[in-house]
Amino acid sequence: MTTIGNLICLTPRDSYVVDEPIRRRGLLGRLEGATGPFVRSPGIGFPYLVGFLRKDRVLSSGTRVAVQHDKIEGPTPFEDILRDKVDLRRGDRDVLFVTAYTNSAREAYRRAREARAAYAAAGKRLTVVFGGPHASSVPDEATRRGHVDATVAGEGEWAAAELLNDIREGRAVKPIYRSEFARIRDRGTLALDMGIWQGLRRRPQQIVASTTFARGCKLDCHFCAVFLTNGPNVRNRDVSDVVEEIRSQGPACTRETIGEIAPGLYNSLLKALVRLPVLGSLWSDRLIARMGPGFTDRFFFWDDNLYNAAGSFKALCEAIRPLGRSWAAELTIDLAEKPELLKLAYDSGCRDLFLGIESVSQTAIDGLDKWSNDTKAMRERVIRVHNAGINVMGAFVFGLDGDDPSSFDRTLEFIYDTGIDFVVANIIQPYPGTGTFKDAISSDDLLPCTRCPAHSDVAMDYNWPLFDGAHVLVRPKGMTIDQLQEGYYYFLREVYSLTGIVRRFRGHAYELPRAASHLARNYLVSRYGMIKTAHAIRRKSARPVNSIGATEHGTSATGPRHDRAQPAASPRRVKARPIADASNARG
Ligand code: SF4
Structure with a gap:
């Protein structure tokens, strides 16, 4: 032994x-x-x-x-x-x-x-x-x-x-x-031990409370590798296990034990606030939940897709509603076809949803086999999620079949029109094992920059450091490599510019706390939270995508770089237009 x-x-x-x-x-x-x-x-x-x-x-x-x-x-x-x-x-x-x-x-x-x-x-x-x-x-x-x-x-x-x-x-x-x-x-088939993170040397004041209801996804999108890691079918867990896992992740102190927490700036500030005469007695529990050591009050579902079936989603929401905590998750937007489920989600604490909108082009969506998405209905679906009281983080992909240089502006139009609260963007990536990877190999469209560099200190099958969502790795069909690369940067700079953030605000100017929260969260997450977005924003001198010629550049052995110098120009501003028009235009 x-x-x-x-x-x-x-x-x-x-x-x-x-x-x-x-x-x-x-x-x-x-x-x-x-x-x-x-x-x-x-x-x-x-x-x-x-x-x-x-x-x-x-x-x-x-x-x-x-x-x-x-x-x-x-x-x-x-x-x-x-x-x-x-x-x-x-x-x-x-x-x-x-x-x-x-x-x-x-x-x-x-x-x-x-x-x-x-x-x-x-x-x-x-x-x-x-x-x-x-x-x-x-x-x-x-x-x-x-x-x-x-x-x-x-x-x-x-x-x-x-x-x-x-x-x-x-x-x-x-x-x-x-x-x-x-x-x-x-x-009890799975067991979650979040206590292992106590061993971090610089343990965060709060760790995001986390759980999983199911593994796998009801879809099998062409570009997605989830079937390799979590299997080709959806496998649910018992909701009681999920509830127990959430309950086990809470604040590490109460009002009674707050005097025993470790020293440190965050804890000292918390103690001072809780001891304030009026504020302390009224808000102590909320302050401890928001600032105290331990886990966040809001919990996150790590599921690939939390909405795989109406019945199981309903059972889950009903089980977690009594916890009285807010939550966020990633799921497919066909949930918005059932307003009663959206309401139930909100009532159970759902406040932020990460939605794979992917593209405003139905041709592109069809190429992904993403049957949950219908570009003609997308605007209405996003509005329904918003009307239910839930924020939308929309994820978009560029460089799909059906995209062309106008895709960036048309996507911005859709985002401004619907007031998407947070935006994530990627260039289509041929992740190994996916349909996108196999297509790129068989059509010989994988770019030379994907080869492992001769000078790499680590031998790899491909140049994996470039597989980050921010590099063009597959020859696009509807535009040049440069147009896709620069268009991606342009899109992120626009959508997270101060003007772009303001245009995505769905409230009224007099709703000052809400406006301040929208501005601050978008500004901080784009400048410091999402590093690829932060790099794109800092490329201040890039050209607008429509000014880029038809010649292809940027495919050196190490691939296109974020800091490649470009002549300065002002990006063209876009006006709002409904997605239905945009998708029809792509047809
Ligand atoms: S819906 Fe999302 S998780 Fe499911 S297969 Fe498509 S991309 Fe992957």
């Missing part, structure tokens, strides 16, 4: 942050640098994995679980991790789990290399295991290229359990562990 002494769960940084860090951090950034982050969402993959392994006693109490989250803590050197977070005297062997999206695969492989060197120097045996979305999409890359000892593909819980049992029983690990997508409906 082999005893596993330490299990390290490592989340690397995204490559676009490593290659193009935000240098100007602003006042809030500097404040957070001094006081520690206020709120962060470290994720839910490792908490479910560790909870499952502990529940099924695959991990004994003798194994210490350590977490290292490079996005929150920075890329701590492994020598420091070994000194501060693990106990090298425990057990015969340690295990490092590294998770990565495709964009962070290079950083994952680099961290695996650093870990091996540190363990070799420390004289302790280590097994490095790669998991997460990229491992599910390209299961053989990491072991074939020698970056790790084993890969866990698909659903992590069962595959990781098999791997750890092999280690414990002294068997050689296999290159790939892959499990079927198991049924998760029975109570």
